[in-house]
Amino acid sequence: MSLPVQYVWLIPLLPLLAAGIGAVTPRGGVKIASAAAIGAMVLGFFLSCGALATALAHPAAHATANFAWFDLGAGTLRLGWVLDPIAAFMLVMVTFVGALIFIFSTGYMHEDERAKQFFCFLSLFASAMLGVVIANSLLLLFICWELVGLASYLLIGFWFHKPEAAAAAKKAFITTRIGDLGLLLGMLWLYDSTGSLLFYDGGHGVLEPTAVANLNAQLVFGGLALSTVIGLLIFCGAVGKSGQFPLHVWLPDAMEGPTPVSALIHAATMVAAGVFLMARVYPLLTPDALKVIAFTGAITALMGALIAVAQNDIKRILAFSTVSQLGYMMLAIGVGSWVAAIFHLLTHAFFKALLFLGAGSVIHAAHHEQDIRSLGGLRGPMKVTFATFAIGMMALAGVPFLFSGFWSKEAILHAAHGWEVSHLPFYMGLTAVVLTAFYMTRLMAETFFGKARTHASEHAHESPASMTIPLVILAVCAVALSLLAWPSPWLQHILDPKAHAEGGGAGLMVLSIVLVAIGIGSGWAIYGRTTREKATSADPLAARVPGVIAFLGARMKFDELYAATVFQLNAALATAADLLDRYVWDAAVRLLAQIGIFAGLVNRETDEDGLNGGFDATSESLRDTGKAYSRAQTGDAHGYLRTVAIGFVLLVLIVMLGGRR
Amino acid sequence: MNNLPLLSLIIFTPWIGAALLAFLRGASVSVTRTLALAFSLAPLALGLVAAAAFDPARTAPQFVENHLWISALNVHYRLGLDGLSLVLVLLTGIVTPAALLAAWRQEHCPRMFGALFLLLQGAALGVFLALDFFHWFVFWELSLVPAFFLIKLWGGASGRGDAPATRAAYQFVIYTIGGSAFMLVGFAALFVATGTLDFHQLAQHGADGALAAKLGASGVRWVFLGVLLGLAVKVPLWPFHTWLPPAYAEAPTSGSMFLTGVMSKMGVYGFLRILWPIFPAQLHAAAPCLIWLAVAGVVLGAYAALRQTDLKRLVAYSSINHLSYCLLALFAVAYATGRNGLHGEAATAALSGAILQMFNHGLSAAALFYCVGVLESRAGGKRGIGDFGGVRTAAPLFAGLCGISLFSSLGLPGLNGFVGEFLIFRGVFGLHGAAATVACLGLLATAIFLLTFWQKVFHGPLGPNVGGALRPDSSSATDPSGHQAPPTPNGFADLNAIELAPLLPLVVLMFVLGVYPQLLAGLINPLVTSWAGHLVLP
C-alpha cells in the first residue's frame, strides 16, 4: 500500500473533519466526537504508513503536489504538499502518538462535561500539526503553524474558568507569536528575494540549489549573507514554538492544560514543530546561522536540565526536561546533523509521551496531586504505570543499548563532538546528560519509592485499561525505536544518504555511559537511598545549596526578568500611545476647536455692534412708516373704491392735459 | 439586462425604502423592521447580480451609466463598477443588513432608525459607485447626516442619546466636515484649472503632468494637501483619528458596525480612487512621511487599544490599527512608484492586500462591535473590560462566535484577516522594508490586546454581570484540578436565533474567505495588476 503525494492532504483533512464533527455535535455527544477523532487518527496512521512506503521507495526525491491558492498579479500564489522521508516519518509519528493520546483521553476526560470540545480541539491540533509536516510552502507551513498555536491556546486554556489557565494560554500564544513575527519577517524577506515560497518546485523552490546559491551570494548589512539573516529570522519562529532560550517561559506554564494530555501535546509533538521546521529549511542555513542555532540549543539544553533539578511539580519537571531535550535537538541541527535531530525528535516523542501519560496516570490515580513531595510509594499499587514509567525514564536518561533515547542522544553528542567550530556546546551537552539522569532518578525515587506521604497517594489505584494500554504500547515503542539506529544506522541512510556513517565513536559512547551512571548514581544516593519521610521535609539538595536551588526553583527568574523589562516596556509604550492620544492629539483638536469658537465669538460681537445696529435702525423706521400708513386703512371699502376712482380720473386728466401740451 | 440602470438601482433602492419607511407612519414595528431589512438586502442581491455579470478581466469600469446632469458645470451623472467598487458594494450589502438585524430589538422609534440606516447605506453605495466628483461628494457628505442622527439620537448608554453621545456626534460630524471642506476647496481649484470633475479625466491630467502645468507645482501641492486632509480624517490616518474612538464608542451597536464596516472604507476608497490616481507625483513625494504616519497608526493604534478599558473603544482602536494597514500598503506603493526593480509583484501584493483587508476588516470589526453590543445589552449598558468574566461558561455559542471574530481580527491564518495582512506585509516589505518591520510590532500588540479582551471577558470565573456572585464554597477557581463542572450561570443567556442571525453570516464568510480568498482575489486581481503595471511618475 502506498499513498501518492497527490492524496497526502487526506491525512490532515481527516482530523479536520473530525474537528468539524466535534464542533457541531451537541454538548452530550462525547462518544461521537471521540469516535470521530480516534477514527480519523487511526485512519490517518494507516494512510501515513502508506505515505511512508511511497517516500521510502524514492528516499532522495521530494515528491510535491503544488496548487494555486488565489490569483496574484500575473501569476498565482501557490501552495503545495511535499512527501519525502522526513515528512513521512513525522506523519507516522504524529498520527501514531496522536491516536494513542486520543485513546488515553477517552479515559482521562470521561468526567468532564465539555469533553467533546476537547476532542474537537485535539483533532484541530492534529490536523494543523500534520499540515505543518507536509507543507511544501513556507506560507502553508506558517498557516498550519499558527493553527497549531491556536489549538495549543485552546487546549492550554481548556479549563478557562481557572484564571491561571487562561493566563497561561495567553502567555503561550503571545510568546510564540513574538517568535512568529521573526518567522513572518523571514518569510517576507524570502518571498521578496526569491519570488516564491515553495520549498521544492522542480528547480525553482527556495530550498533548491539555484535559489540557495542566489541567497548566499547576496550580502546584507554587516557582510552577512542574506540566507543567514533569513535563516535566523525563521529560527526565531522555531525558538518560540520549541521553547528555546529565551522564549521558553511559556512551556512550563502550558502545563495548566488538562493534565497531562495537552501537556503531552505540547511536549511531545507541538514543540517538535520548531525542530522540524529547522530540519526542513536546513538547506538555507549557512554556517553563521548554524553557529547561533547550536549555541542556543546548547544553552537551552543545559538551562532546562538545571531548572528541572529544582522543580517539585511532576509535570513541570517533565516540561523542563522537554525544554532541555529540545535544546539537544537544536544543538544537533546547529552542529550540522539534522538527521540526529530528527532521530531524537522521533524517539523523544515516544518516550516523552510515555512519561507524560505515565504522569497523567499517576495524577489521575492520586486525585490530582502533582507535587512529587506529596506522592511516594506508588510502586506497589500502580505496577503497570511504574514499569512503563521506568522504561520512559531510562530512555530519557539515556541508559545504554536497550533504550532508543540512548542511541539518539549518542548521535547528537557524536555530531557535537565532531563540530569544528567549538567544543563548548559539546561539553554543555555532556553536563546536561548528567543532570538529566539525575533529575529523572529523583523523580522516580520521590514518586514511586519510599512510602505514601499523603492520603491521596495512599489510596492510589491503577488506572483503567484505556490509559494503561497506551502506556504499554508506548513503552514497547520507546525500546523498539532503537532499531532505527542499531544494529545499523538505517534512518541515517534513509534521510541523508550522502552523509557517510562515521564509525569509531566507541570512546565517546563509553564516556556518555559513565556520565549517565554518575547521574543516576548520585540521584539515587541523594533521593533513593533514604527516602523522604514527610511531604514537608526539606529537600536534601536544597539543604546543601539553598541559594542555587531556590534560584533554579524560581526558573532562574526569567519570568521576573521579563516582567521587569519586556512587560514594562510594553506597558510604557501603551501608556505613551494612550497619553499621546488623550493629551496631545486630542488637545490639538480641542485647541483648534477653541480657536474656532473664539473666531465665532469675535464674529458675533462684530455682527451685533456693527451690522445689527444699522439693521435695527432701518427696521425701526420702517415700522414707524408702516404705522403711519396703517392709519389710512379706515376699513371703509367704499372709501377705497372712491379713492381709486378719483385717483383714476386725476391720472387720466394729467395724462391727457400733459399730452396736449 | 443591458439597459437596466443596475448601479442606480443599487444606490437608490435603499433610498426608496427609506422614503417608504418615512411615510409609513402607522406601520407596526415588525413590518417596518422587515421592510428595512428587505430593502437593505436588495443592494446585496443586486450586487451579486452585478458580480455574476462582472467581467474581472476588464479593468475599466463596467455597467457605466453616463448622463449629462448640470451642463453649466460640465457635471455628469456617471456611475461605474470595477473590482474595487464591487468588493465594497458587496461589503456594504453584507454589513448593512447585519447591522439592521443587530438592532432588531431596538425599540426606540425603529421606523426612523431603519429609514436613516437605509439612507446611510444608499449614500455609502453612491460613494463607491460614483465616477464624478460632484455627486461623489454629495454622497460623501450625505452619509454624514444619517450617521449624525444615529449617533445623537440612538447612541449613548441608554440607546436614546445622551450628552456624551451628542458630543461625540458633533465631534464626528464637525471633524469630518472640516476635513472635507478642504477637499471641496481642492476640487474647486481642480475644476477651475481643468474644467472637469470626472475622476478618469482628472487622473489622466494628473498622470501626464497637465495638472501641474495648469496649477503650478505649489498649487497642486496645496490641492493635494486639501484632498489628503479630507480623506485622512475620514479613514482616519494617524494622528487625525481622535474623533473615532468616542464616535464609535457612543454610537449604537449597529451604528458602530456600519461606521467601522463601511464608512471607514469610504476613506480608504477615496485614497485609492481619487488621491492616488490624480496626484501620483505628490503622493510619491509625501510618501516617506505618510508611511511613518501609517506605521504610527498601526503600532500606536494597537498600543492605545491595550490601555482601553471600554470594550467599544478597544475595538475602535483596533479599527484604527487595521485601517492603517491599508494606508500603509498604499503609501508604500506610492513610495516605490517610479523606481526600477522587482517592485511590480510587491506592489500588486500590497494593493490586493489593502483591498482584501478592507473587506475583511469590515466583516470582523462589524462582528466584534456586534459582540460588544451583545455584552453591553446583557450587562445593562456596562461594557468595561472588567465588568465581565467567564462568559464562555455561560454562553458557549456566543463565546465561540465572538472568539472566531477576534481571531479573524487578529489575523489568524485560516480566517479571512490573514490573507489581507499577509499580502500587505509581503508588499510593504518589498517596497519599504523598515516600515514593514516596525509595523510587525502592531501585529504583536494586536494579539496582546485582543487576547486580553478575550481572557478578561470570556475566561476566568463568572464575573459580576455574567452569573451574579459565585457560590464561595464551590468556586472552581480555587479547585486545583479544575475538574469539576463549572458553576451554572444564571442570567447571561446564550444567543437566541435572532441574535445569531447577524453574526452567523459574518462568521461563515470569515471561514470561506480565509480558506478560499480567490472569491475576492479573482474579482480584483486584474484591476490591481493593471494598477501596478502603470506605476510611473509624470
Place this chain on the structure above:
Amino acid sequence: MSLSPLQLCLLFSSALFCVGLVGALSRSNTILVLLGVELMLNAANLNFIAFWRFSPSPSPATGVMFVIFSIAVAAAEAAVGLALVIAIYRHQKNIRLQEANRLKG
C-alpha cells in the same frame, strides 16, 4: 360729429362701467357692491370684444380669448366674493359693507 361703431361701443362700455361704479360706491349692501363690480368687469370685457371686432387686422380670436378667460376669472371672483358675503353675514348678522371694517389700521 360722426361716431364710428367702435367709439359707440366704447361709449357703451364706459357708461356701463360708470353705472357699476356708482352702484358699487353708493350702495351699502355688500351683495349689490359686488354686483356693481361685476358690471365693471363686464364693461371691460365689452372693450376687448369691441377692439377685437374693429381692429384693422384682427388676429385670430385673441379678444375672444381674453374675454373667455376674464369670464372664468370673474366667475371665480363672484364665487369667492359671495362666499365672503356669507361669511361676513355669519360674523355680524348683516351684510352692510361699512360695518365690515375690522381690518382697519
Place this chain on the structure above:
Amino acid sequence: MILPLVIIALLTIAVAAIAMTLRNLIHSALLLIGSWAGIAAFYFWAGAEFAAFAQVLVYVGAVSMVVLFAVLLTRRSRADLEVAPDAIGRGLGAMLAGGAVLGVLFGAVFATRLDVAPTAAPTASVRAIGQQLMGAHAASLLVVGVILTVALLGAVVIASTDREGGKEDAR
C-alpha cells in the same frame, strides 16, 4: 348695423342703472341678469358667438344663481330684502365720482381718433377658439383651471366657517 348696437346699449345701461337703484335686492339681482343678457347680445352682435354663449352660461346661468342664493341665505326676514335708503352724502359722492370717471372716459373716447374703417366681422369659429385654447393658450387655460378649482375650494372653506369661531370673531 349701428341701430342694433344702440338699442342693445341703451337697454343694457338702462336695466343696469335701474338695478343699481332698486331697493329690493331680489329685483336688483333679476334686473342685473337682464343686463348681463344684454351684454351677451352685444357679443353676439359683434360676432363673438362663443363669448356670448359663455356669457349667458356663466353669468345668466351660474353667477345669477349664486347671487340669488347669497341673497336668500343672508336675510332673516322679508323686511331684510328691503335695503334701507343709503346715506345721501354717500350717494352724492358716488354720483360725483362716477360722473367724473364718465366724463374722463367720454372725453378720452371722443378725443381719440379711432377712425377705423368698418371691416367685415372677423370670424372666430369654435374650432379656431378650441385650437387656440389648446395650443397657444394651453398654459393660461391650465392656470385658469387651477384658479377656478382653488377659488371654489376657497369659497367652500370661507362659507363654511364653523359657528363657534364665528361668534368669537364677531364679538
